[in-house]
Structure formats: structure tokens, C-alpha cells
Amino acid sequence: MSEPGTRANQADDARSRGSRGRGRIITAGGILIVAFTLRTAVTSVPPLTGAVSHDLFLPTWLVGVLGMLPTALFGIAGLVTPLLMRRWSVEALAVMAMGAAALGEMVRALAPETGLFLAGSAVALAGMGAGNVVLPPMVKKYFPRRIGLMTALYVTLISLGTTIPPLLAVPVADAEGWRVSVGWWALVNIVAVIPWLTVWPRRGEEGAAVRRASTVHPRTVVRPWRSPAAWALSLLFGITSLNTYTLFAWLPEIASGAGLSTGDAGLQLAIFSGIGLPLSLIVPLLAGRMRNPYPIVVFGLVCFVCGYLGLWLTPAKTTWLWSLLAGLGPATFPLSLVLINLRTQSHRASGAVSGFAQGVGYLLACVGPLLAGLLHDATGGWTATFAFLGVTLAVLAVAGWVVCRPRYIDDDPGVVEAVQFQGGGAPPVI
Incomplete structure (x- = not known):
């Protein structure tokens, strides 16, 4: 009983x-x-x-x-x-x-x-x-x-x-x-x-308890810019975003220049962006089961290259296929997001790496549509633009190789440091 x-x-x-x-x-x-x-x-x-x-x-x-x-x-x-x-x-x-x-x-x-x-x-x-x-x-x-x-x-x-x-x-x-x-x-x-x-009020209560307990608190500071893998993750995220935003801006113009109607040119953009939905579901689940998810990077690179070659050489023929292949290229976008957590050991490190990778990456992405347009205006065609995008894909290949290796960013020397927080306030919470 x-x-x-x-x-x-x-x-x-x-x-x-x-x-x-x-x-x-x-x-x-x-x-x-x-x-x-x-x-x-x-x-x-x-x-x-x-x-x-x-x-x-x-x-x-x-x-x-x-x-x-x-x-x-x-x-x-x-x-x-x-x-x-x-x-x-x-x-x-x-x-x-x-x-x-x-x-x-x-x-x-x-x-x-x-x-x-x-x-x-x-x-x-x-x-x-x-x-x-x-x-x-x-x-x-x-x-x-x-x-x-x-x-x-x-x-x-x-x-x-x-x-x-x-x-x-x-x-x-x-x-x-x-x-x-x-x-x-x-x-x-x-x-x-x-x-x-x-959830937030309970965090405030915890902070008040810590303030009552002591006036000198240790804290952990994460400096991701000291890690080559964090830079590689930033480039993986940034180059993917650069190529994606460039095609968002210029794919309809490329299709229209090849003789497609305005409606058909808009359809190409819908194909390019629409294929991202299943990728966002599949890629993180696959990456979470792989020790080294670099094959996903290779898949994205091959799709980008094939799509770009088709849009450059034969944009008026089977345009939907080139748009579809180019749309599969950004498989590295959900991959880069899941790698933020797969390559860090704590939510503190994850937050610091997330901010660093997305901050550098989005600022890099700003360059893509602008430079693509300038190259087109300067040359009167899209060859220089696709050459520029091809160079960025080479960078993406190297960055993906570095960050996909099974190691933690916060294990790199100098990335995580314990320091003292002086004063009567609450310790930083990250």
C-alpha cells in the first residue's frame, strides 16, 4: 500500500x-x-x-x-x-x-x-x-x-x-x-x-534573487569573431542571401530580356521563391541527422551553377527549369540557420553566433542586387553579373567546408571568456 x-x-x-x-x-x-x-x-x-x-x-x-x-x-x-x-x-x-x-x-x-x-x-x-x-x-x-x-x-x-x-x-x-x-x-x-x-517575469524574479545574493558576479562573454568557423558561417549565410536577393531583384528582368511576357517573367520568380518552402522543412531535419552536412552545400552549389548556366546561355528555353534549379540553390539558407545551433554548445553562444553571422551576412547581402545591376548597366548584358555570382559561389563552397566540419565554435581559442561583472546590479543574462 x-x-x-x-x-x-x-x-x-x-x-x-x-x-x-x-x-x-x-x-x-x-x-x-x-x-x-x-x-x-x-x-x-x-x-x-x-x-x-x-x-x-x-x-x-x-x-x-x-x-x-x-x-x-x-x-x-x-x-x-x-x-x-x-x-x-x-x-x-x-x-x-x-x-x-x-x-x-x-x-x-x-x-x-x-x-x-x-x-x-x-x-x-x-x-x-x-x-x-x-x-x-x-x-x-x-x-x-x-x-x-x-x-x-x-x-x-x-x-x-x-x-x-x-x-x-x-x-x-x-x-x-x-x-x-x-x-x-x-x-x-x-x-x-x-x-x-x-516567461519573462520569471526571468526578472531570478535576476532579483541574484542581486540579493551578491554584488560581484562572474559572467561569460562570447566573441564569435575570433572563430574561423563563425566567419565561415557568416559567409555561408551571407553569400546565400546575396544570391537569393539578387535573383529576387533581377530574375524577372533576365526573363523579360529573353523574350518572356511580363506574366511569364513573374512566374519565374514565383517558381524560384516557391521551391524554398519544402527546402525549409527538409534541410534542417537532414542536417540534424548528419555529422557533416557538407553534401547539402554541394547540392546547393550544383543547383545554383546549373540554374545560372541555363539562365545565362539559354534563358528563353525551359526557363522554368533554370528557375527551379536556381531556387534549389538556397538550400544553404536553412542549413546555415540550423548550423548556428549545431555548432554551438549553449544558448548563450548560439545567440552571439546568430547575431554575428546574420549581421555580417545581411550586410554582405546588400551588395548583391546593387552590384548585379551596375554590372548589367556597364556591360549591357548579364555575363558579368553571372561571373560575379559564380565567384561568390566559390567562396560559399569554401565557407561551407569549414563550418560543416564537426566541431564547436565556442571551443575555438578566445571565443568564450569568463569575466567579472562589478557592481550591485544584476549580471548580464544572455
């Missing part, structure tokens, strides 16, 4: 397991909702530039600036967010990132003039850039044994969050106006805050 104390302990254990299970559901939902919001500010505006220009001063050159803002601000946020992680938890940063995104989207929806519209866009994009950085350490912290699965799910949600806003933009604008079409996405950012409010 069971003792009363034993039965009580079993009941407590059952309640604890239930609480942990509910906590995992909440955090998983929080991660996925945040992921869905991370491109809404990017893709909800381009279909509405004509309507926005009718109310605000938005010349062609300013539309070009808007096109460069996402990668530029994602890059800046990537470099700044790890510094904030030294002081704030990833849960707190998730709340702040989504709050900034919601505020920015509301400001630009209500903006009476161009300056406020640009400022609101910048705030929204900076918040989403911070969200990009905190997702990998969140996965590492809450789902260390499900890294491949959770990465596959959140990258897929990013893809959906990229695809759905432009589909809804014009119908909503026709019914309610462009301001509603742009601004209502702020509600999704607000919803994304809610799961993390259930």
Missing part, C-alpha cells in the same frame, strides 16, 4: 510534468508566431507602392531605398542584438523586438508624410532583425534535443510569413485602403508578444 507522502510526491511530479509540457507548448507557439512575423514588414509594402505614392512623396529612388532597408537593418540589428543579450534575456528581447515591430508598422500606417513612413519602416525592420537573431538561441535553450525539427518549423513559418502578406496586400487595400493593409500586421506582432510575457 502506498504511503501518503509517496502519493503526494507522485502527484507533485505529475503536476510538474504537466507544467513543463504546457511550458513547452507555449514556448514552441511563441517561437513559431515570432517566426511568422519576421518578413511581414518587408513584403506587405511592395505591391502597394503605387497607392502609397499617391498619398506620400515616394519617387523611384526612394522605392529603391525601401528595397535596401530590410537587409541593411537586419544586418545592423544582427550586430547590435548580441550586445543587448549581455544585459537582457532572450525572452525579454523577443518581447522588445515584437513591440518595436508593432510600433513601427503602426507608425508607418498612420504616417502623414514620407519621413515618418521611412522612420516607421526602419523601426519595424530593426525589431524584426532582432527577432531573426533571438530565434536560434530560443530553440537551443528550450528544445536542445529537437533542434532540427524546431528549425524546420520556424524557417517554414518565415517562408509563409514572406509569401502571405503580398497575396493579401492588394485585396485588403482595395477594401479598406493601403494604411489598413500595411498596419494590421502590427496586430500579429502584438499576438507574438503574449507567449513570452508568461
